[in-house]
Amino acid sequence: MRKHIVAGNWKMNTTVPEGIELAKAVAAKSVETPESVGLIVAPPFTHLASVAEALKGSKVALSAQNCADHTKGAYTGEVAVDMLASAGCTYTILGHSERRQYYGETDQTLVEKVKLALAANLGVIFCVGENLEQREAGKHFEVVTDQIKNVLFQFSAEDMKNVVIAYEPVWAIGTGKTASAEQAQEIHACIRKVVADQFGAQVAEDMTILYGGSCKPSNAKELFACPDIDGGLIGGAALKADDFIAIAMSF
Numbered sequence: 001m002r003k004h005i006v007a008g009n010w011k012m013n014t015t016v017p018e019g020i021e022l023a024k025a026v027a028a029k030s031v032e033t034p035e036s037v038g039l040i041v042a043p044p045f046t047h048l049a050s051v052a053e054a055l056k057g058s059k060v061a062l063s064a065q066n067c068a069d070h071t072k073g074a075y076t077g078e079v080a081v082d083m084l085a086s087a088g089c090t091y092t093i094l095g096h097s098e099r100r101q102y103y104g105e106t107d108q109t110l111v112e113k114v115k116l117a118l119a120a121n122l123g124v125i126f127c128v129g130e131n132l133e134q135r136e137a138g139k140h141f142e143v144v145t146d147q148i149k150n151v152l153f154q155f156s157a158e159d160m161k162n163v164v165i166a167y168e169p170v171w172a173i174g175t176g177k178t179a180s181a182e183q184a185q186e187i188h189a190c191i192r193k194v195v196a197d198q199f200g201a202q203v204a205e206d207m208t209i210l211y212g213g214s215c216k217p218s219n220a221k222e223l224f225a226c227p228d229i230d231g232g233l234i235g236g237a238a239l240k241a242d243d244f245i246a247i248a249m250s251f
C-alpha cells in the first residue's frame, strides 16, 4: 500500500526555541490529521535532538535535510548518518535542488549519501526537478528521468521500499508559482513509469511520490487529488503549524 506523506522542509529557518515551539504545535495538531497520512518535519541539524524530544509520543517523524557522504572522521562541518539516527531522525532529505545548485551536490555524491542513509536505516526523501530553462526547453521529463537513473538506479528494488521521491520543479520553489495539477501529475506519472521499468510494477505502485514547490493549503487539495501525487514536501508553508496541518488535511 502506498503511503501518503506530508513533509515539512524548514530549510535554514527558525532558532532552536522557535523550532521547538513549531514542532510542539505540529505535534499537538497532528492528532487532527487522518491516520493514513504520515507527517515528517525536517528542521536544521542544530534542532534535531530537541525537536525529537518535542515530537515524542506524536505521529510526527523527524528528518534531516542532508547528510555527509562519509561515515565519520575529519570532515569539518559535516554531519554523518549515524549522528542523525542517534539524534532521533528516521529520514533524511537528499538531493534538494538548493543543495545541487548552491553546494555543488553531484549525482556521484548523492549515490554515496543514499547508500549511507539506507545503511543507517534512514528513509530517503530523494528530490528531483527541472529548472525554468529546462522546463521552457521542454526537457523536464528528460532531466527528471536522468536524475533518477543516475542515482537511484544504483540501488535495488528492496532499497526502494525506503525511498520516497519528491518532485520539486525549481521554478516553483519559494516563488509562489505552483506547477498546475496537470503539470505535476504528468511528471509524477512519468517518474512512476521510470521506477516501474527499472524496479518492477509493484515497487512503482508502492512508491510514495511527493510534490514540492509553493504547495499551500489553498492548492494542496487539487494536487493531492491527482492519482500519482501522494503528498507534499512543503517549504514556506511548513513554518506555520496551522498551514502545515491544513495541507495534511487536504487528502
Ligand code: 13P
Binding pocket: 009, 096, 168, 172, 173, 174, 175, 176, 212, 213, 214, 215, 233, 234, 235, 236, 237
Ligand atoms: P516552498 O514550499 O517554499 O516553495 O519550498 C518547497 C521546497 O523546496 C521544499 O523542499
